[in-house]
Amino acid sequence: MGLNDTKLESTPEHRLWVGVGAAAVLGMLTKAVIAAHSPEDMILIVTSMFAGYLLADLGSGIYHWGVDNYGNARTPIVGSQIDAFQGHHKRPWTITKRQFANNIHAIARPVAFTLAPFLALPGNPALDSFMGTFLGCVIMSQQFHAWSHMKKSQLPAFVVALQEKGVLVSRKMHGAHHRSPYNINYCIVSGIWNPILDRNRVFSKLEAFIHSKFGVAPRSWFETQGEWLQEGGYFEDGSEVSSEL
Numbered sequence: 001m002g003l004n005d006t007k008l009e010s011t012p013e014h015r016l017w018v019g020v021g022a023a024a025v026l027g028m029l030t031k032a033v034i035a036a037h038s039p040e041d042m043i044l045i046v047t048s049m050f051a052g053y054l055l056a057d058l059g060s061g062i063y064h065w066g067v068d069n070y071g072n073a074r075t076p077i078v079g080s081q082i083d084a085f086q087g088h089h090k091r092p093w094t095i096t097k098r099q100f101a102n103n104i105h106a107i108a109r110p111v112a113f114t115l116a117p118f119l120a121l122p123g124n125p126a127l128d129s130f131m132g133t134f135l136g137c138v139i140m141s142q143q144f145h146a147w148s149h150m151k152k153s154q155l156p157a158f159v160v161a162l163q164e165k166g167v168l169v170s171r172k173m174h175g176a177h178h179r180s181p182y183n184i185n186y187c188i189v190s191g192i193w194n195p196i197l198d199r200n201r202v203f204s205k206l207e208a209f210i211h212s213k214f215g216v217a218p219r220s221w222f223e224t225q226g227e228w229l230q231e232g233g234y235f236e237d238g239s240e241v242s243s244e245l
C-alpha cells in the first residue's frame, strides 16, 4: 500500500490473513455464546456487541486522525499505514478498485495477533462478544470506507440502505472528509461519532495540546501541502464528490 502502490489484487497471503482474522473474530463470538448460561447472559452478549460496534467507530476515527496527521512512511510499525492513508488522499478512488482481501488484510493481521491470547482464556460472554465485535468492525472498517467512496449506482441495495440509515458511514459524510480543510469526519465504521467529535473540536484540542507539549504540528494545519492534494477526480471518471451527492 502507499503513495506509489498500484497493486489492487488480493494475493494468497492477503486472503490467508483475512481468513485467520475472520476465524479469530468468529471464534470469540462462538466462545461468548458457549459461555452464556442464562437469558441475562444473552442480553449481555447483545449489549456488548452493540458497544463493540459503537466504540469501533470511535477507534477508527482516532486511528485515522493519527495516521492522517502525524508521522510518515518511515515511522516504526504504522509507517505503511500512514503512507497508505496519504496515498488514499491523493488518489481516493483507487480504494474502490482494491479487491476485498487486498483492502483489509493489513488490519486483519494485527487483529488476529491481538485476539490470539483472548481465544486461549476461559469463555466470558461480555468480554468475548465485545472484543469479537469491536475488532471485527475494525477489520471491516476499510471495506465500509471503500463503500463510502463508491457511487450509489455501484453499490448493492443493502449497502445503500445501511448507509442511509446511518448504520454504515455514508458517502456524503466521508466525502466531506476529502475536502479542505481535511480535518472532519475521521470515523469510518458508522460515522456516529463524527458530529460529536467535530462539534466539540476534540481533535483540534488534541492537536493544540500535542503542538504545545511536543512542538509537532498536524498535517491538517497545512491543508495546501502536496500530501493532501488530489491527483485527478474524487471518482475514477474524474468527477467530484459534489456531482454524486
Ligand SMILES: [Zn+2]
Residues within 6 Å of the ligand: 064, 068, 085, 089, 177
Ligand atoms: Zn483521511
Ligand SMILES: [Zn+2]
Residues within 6 Å of the ligand: 088, 092, 145, 149, 174, 178
Ligand atoms: Zn476516504
